Amino acid sequence: MSSEYDVLVLGGSGVDTIVYVPELPLPYADSYMIRPGIETRAGQTGDFVALGLGSLGLRTHHIDMIGDDPSGDLIRAFHRARDIGFTEVPLPGGTKRAVNLVDPDGRRLSLYDDSRSRDSDRLPEDLVRKLAAASRHAHVSITYPCAFTLPLLREAGLTISTDLHNWDGENPYHEAFAYGADVVFVSTTALTDTERTMRRILERGRAEVVVATAGSEGSYLLTAAGDLVHVPAVTPREPVVDSNGAGDAYACGFLFGRLAGESPERCALYGAVAGAYACTVPATGSDAIGRAALLAEAAAITGSRTAATDAG
Structure with missing residues (x-):
């Protein structure tokens, strides 16, 4: 029996206010004159993953808690405009928000409003079970309510992926996600020993593959059956304007390959291509690479690398 959805994305909805800084x-100053300006738009990690997966042709559904407020309206409109199925659960504290400071090189500093979350926040179990029963795979954001969905998703027999973002390898909050997913993404940004952390995830959890993204340095791939593999970064075809969403895009490309039965190395190439594309999209925008472009770019890279190897 075929599933209705290829991927169920849980959590990670929110609204960002983008501020370009010099x-x-x-540096501290009384004031700054900002150009090209300040803009508020829908789109945090779960929203961008849902967008990226849908752009790659995967049947995607998103569930999260959002508020009955103007920020929530932006998220609803984001999903409607892109034809992304979205199940919303009321968030009493209001829709999650953040301010992103973006410099001229596209680097980002995010300030998250932590006042919106409450210990009682939950996604209804019956609703999660219903959506899980209709899905092949679940991508779980590390937002608080999602930790409680992991046993339900495993009970439903789904494979699970998660992104730990800038985990330091020590914060216990992330462990339920790190040790409860089959595919784990993590940034090297805050890790003191990347390989050691990746191996610990494999040893203590259920992961089959762990990926550590390292920005312009590429990414690192580790499976239980192999050694640590470095995957080179892909040079974007357009100028880099913003790194916001690059990690989410990488995860989308990787999952696209995995659900198609590709090798981990091929999945990582797809991730690198999708991540590079995301770096060419302004922080105030929301765009993702399509399936045809991803496959064409990956084929071209494979061909050039093969030619270089043969010439050498």
Whole structure:
């Protein structure tokens, strides 16, 4: 029996206010004149993953808690405009928000409003079970209510992926996600020993593959059956304007390959291509690479690398 959805995305909805700054860190001053301006738009990690997966042709559904407020309206409109199925659950504290400071090189500093979350926040179990029963795979954001969905998703027999973002390898909050997913993404940004952390995830959890993204340095791939593999970064075809969403895009490309039965190395190439494309999209925008472009770019890269190897 075929599933209705290829991927169920849980959590990670929110609204960002983008502020372009002349440099990071931003020196103290009484005021700054900002260009090209300040803009508020829908789109945090779960929203961008749902967008990226849908752009790659995967049947995607998103569930999260959002508020009955103007920020929530932006998220609803985001999903409607892109034909992304969205199940919303009321968030009493209001829709999650953040301010992103973006410098001229596209680097980002995010300030998250932590006042919106409450210990009682939950996604209804019966609703999660219903959507899980209609899905092949679940991508779980590390937002608080999603930790409680992991046993339900495993009970439903789904494979699970998660992105730990800038985990330091020590914060216990992330462990339920790190050790409860089959595919784990993590940034190297805050890790003191990347390989050690990746191996610990494999040893203590259920992961089959762990990916550590390292920005312009590429990414690192580790499976239980192999050694640590470095995957080179892909040079974007357009100028880099913003790194916001690059990690989410990488995860989308990787999952696209995995659900198609590709090798981990091929999945990582797809991730690198999708991540590079995301770096060419302004922080105030929301765009993702399509399936045809991803496959064409990956084929071209494979061909050039093969030619270089043969010539050598």
